[in-house]
Amino acid sequence: MNSISSKRIKNHPFKMSPIVAGVILSLGVIVSGCQDPKAVTAKSVTAAESTTNTEQVVAVNYAALAQEIAKKYIITDGHIDVPYRLEDEFENVADHTEHGDFDFPRAVAGGLDAPFMSIYIPARLEKTGGSKALADKLITLVEDIVKAAPDKFALAHSTSDVKNNFAKGIISLPMGMENGSPIEGDLANLKHFYDRGIRYITLTHSKANHISDSSYDEARPAGGLTDFGKTLVAEMNNIGVMVDVSHISDDAFYDVMAVTKVPVIASHSSARHFTPGFERNMSDDMIKLLAKNGGVIQINFGSSFISQKAIEYGKLRKKAIKAFVTANNLEKNSVEIQVFKDEYKVNNPYPYSTLDEVIAHFDHVIKLVGIDYVGIGSDYDGVGDSLPTNLKDVASYPNLIEGFLKRGYSEQDIAKILSGNVMRVWQAAEVYAAQH
Known part of the structure; x- marks a missing residue:
């Protein structure tokens, strides 16, 4: 022990x-x-x-x-959207909070030790400007959380920091940037954000940017990574920032794999095997190449990432809302639309995924490529009210572990899923950067 x-x-x-x-x-x-x-x-x-x-x-x-x-064991989670949640409506996460999926008491109850704080940047800022300023503001917010409760939280800029904080009984708050828009085409900004503690960058989000095409965006102007994106990936390797392939298009993923010299992560993606046609999840061929490179796919808990049933529900709901708005000639964000949405959910209950369905994604990856290439990327505070039964917040990791035990996973295998695999990739990034 x-x-x-x-x-x-x-x-x-x-x-x-x-x-x-x-x-x-x-x-x-x-x-x-x-x-x-x-x-x-x-x-x-x-x-x-x-x-x-x-x-x-x-x-x-x-x-x-x-x-x-x-x-x-140390439990890491590759993606928790606390900073942007608090930017929208601040709560003191050092104490129990009324809203959201994360706070200190619940993290303690779940055994969570190193949640990557997502520095999420909306895609719209790529055109309007302000990406870098918002990223700096959210990083400062994380630093302020630590300053206000140093007996509970600490920053973590390295794998050694995570281990040392764990030994002290303090929760680490490493940071990853969701959307590379704040780089703003200047490699000096990569160094700036590294110095501020960013240890992975999700290259894009819901729209194509100056780095990469997006899996959610029908427009694919670069056909994968841009020329600057390819240069950025190489520089991320050199400086020690992990490359996150969640959100990027399939072509961009293969471009990343052709450029990177170190393992990469998918910080919050699941297996496309269960959601055919949903490009946001990873195909079997992509998972195989990710593993061949030594990388890790961190399973997203959101029901629409886990089951096709939830995806179909979302499509039908969106269609119904659009028809209601058109029929009643309503303005966007009108009260009538919100009332309709609430009534729709009552009359058509959301098909929440189950714990077993989430574990099936882990099982699939493990059967496909082995135990060393999968981790946790819940997307807590980022997927709204779509979390599976028995995995509703950061107090729920023991439920996940219990599910693994019931399926015959050994303690050593579970330890790899909880943090061992991600820590290995992070350390590989650190070692490569030290040599270059």
Whole structure:
């Protein structure tokens, strides 16, 4: 077990009660084929009752082990949209918050240790200007969170920082930039944002920019990466900023793979195998090439990334809203439209994905390329009210771990998913940059 400071134990209370200890001991006896001495006198118990009791023992044991694993290992999450959420409506995330998916108490409950704070930049700023200014403002916001609660949060500019903060029982707040628009065509800005703590850049977002085409944008002016984008990827390698291929078009992904000298990440993407035609997720061929390069795909929890059913629901809802607006000649953002949206959801309940469906994406990647190339990229605070059952906020990571345990994943495999794989890629970026 990793060494855990007394402070971390205080922040992450886990006491092995006699009942839980007994349950774990009982499970060990059952698995080994031996009888529990205390159970020998229970000859009058029926076979059905015995089976039921055994199932209950197994269920309780998985939950207990999941909690222990969540506290034993570093848990990273590649993409949490806290900064932009707080820019829109500020709350003190050092305490319990009324809104959102992330705050300190819930992070502690879930065992979360290194959530990458997403410095999200809306695509519209590529044309209107202001990308760099907003990025700097959001980075300062993250720094202010740390300054206001240094006993709870710390910045993390390296893998060593994450490990050191973990040993102290403090949650790391590494940062990644979602949308490379703030680079504004100037490589000096790459150095500027590296110095401010940015450790990955998602090259674009929902629209093509001066770096890359977007998977969401029908316009593909560059046919992949722009010439500047190719230069930027090489310089990101040299300086130690991970390249994030989430959001970019398929052609841009293959351009990245042709240029990069180090492993890359998909900070919050899922498997296209389950959502055919949804380019925002990664195809099997892309996942194979990502793995061949040593990279990691971090699974997005949003239901529309997980199931085709949720995607189809979204299409039908959008069509219904458009028809309602047209029929009633309404202005954008009118009260009537919001009322219609609310009523639509009541009459047509959203098909939330399940925990099992999320784990199926992990399973698919692992069966395809192995355990070393997958991680967590929940997109908490970024996908609105579309999160799966049992994965509603950052307190939910033990539920995910329990699901892995029930599917037969070893503790060592789970540790790789929780942080080992991403830390390996991040460290590879650090080593390459040190040499160049």
